[in-house]
Amino acid sequence: MAEAATTGNREALGGIVLIGATLLALAVANSGLAAGYDAALQAKFGLSVLHWINDGLMAIFFLSVGMELKHEMVDGALRDPRAVALPGLAALGGMVVPAAIYLSLTDLTRGWAIPTATDIAFALGVLALVKGVPPGLRSFLLTLAILDDLGAILVIALFYGHDLQVMWMALALLPIAGMVTLMRRGIESPWPILALGAVLWVCVLQSGLHATMAGVVTAFCLPTRSRSGGQPLHDLAGRLQPWVAFGIVPVFAFANAGLPLAGLKIEGVALAVGAGLLVGKFVGVLGMTALASRFMPLPQGVGWGHLAAAALLAGIGFTMSLFIGGLAFGSGEEMNAVRAGVLGASTLAALGGLILLRILSGARASA
Secondary structure (H helix, E strand, C coil): HHHHHHHHHHHHHHHHHHHHHHHHHHHHHCCCHHHHHHHHCCCCEEEEEEHHHHHHHHHHHHHHHHHHHHHHHHHHHCCCCHHHHHHHHHHHHHHHHHHHHHHHHHHCCHCHHHHCCCCHHHHHHHCCCCCCHHHHHHHHHHHHHHHHHHHHHHHHHHHHHCCCCHHHHHHHHHHHHHHHHHHCCCCCCHHHHHHHHHHHHHHHHCCCCCCCCHHHHHHHCCCCCCCCCCHHHHHHHHHHHHHHHHHHHHHHHHHCCCEEEECCCCCHHHHHHHHHHHHHHHHHHHHHHHHHHHCCCCCCCCCCHHHHHHHHCCCHHHHHHHHHHHHHHHHCCCHHHHHHHHHHHHHHHHHHHHHHHHHHHHHHHHH
């Protein structure tokens, strides 16, 4: 119980820090500091600062995501196929419908994956702000968001590579082979695998695939248990998670959420992304859940109001949507339109989900 409370408090605090970083980015981008903000992000240290953040720090973010995925597959919610089925179908609906809405509203097809993503940290952070939420709802939303992240990882790997270099892709197999060998031997320390993961990052960066994929592959090569009975994956995840929640993700938000508001218009890509997240996620998640509920039970203690709130929270794309938007459009006016759609829809989705959960929590407390 104490561990669950600590997790909830950390998730809520992480969401607050993320909001603060976003508001700071918006304030700076619309002040006299805007030129310096842009210049700092484009400053070169081999790669630009923005590139180091989006390809370097975010590789650590994806390492954390990959570790959570592996943990859930081995010891958590994804271990039982019956528990995965309902949120898995909901996640599928929450990817297909937003993509369809996006494609129906704009001909800039490269951004179709932007509204398919859910920001797991932000969504769970909002959920943690409400007391009395049924435990089954958190499990449903967590599983949905994890599977959504897995879908986003596959989309990035398959659709957002460029100018693939076969030699570097072949060289990337060497550190992967080394990591798999160490994993199979039940290595006590994760550091040799992380060192090979750094080599893999360089190879993947040069190959034309997105470098963050190195983080996911490295995570899946970490052993869950060592020969002495230790838990390298669990221990590293626990040490890394605060750095991700309170360091990497806010830094990413500050670097990528700086949207100039002067002359802003919600049309084109902004409208397509916003509608995909706010409407598409809600319709896709709730609609697919309704269809699937004819064949499988809802989580214990979770009603349709709770599921509607979860469907709204799934529309908080934020980190993952901004990340995919950067892969799709780089920088410039189109990326500003992506920022407008993501920030606007994510804000409305968070507020809508929070308000609905508080109403449901109040009604439950007075019953």
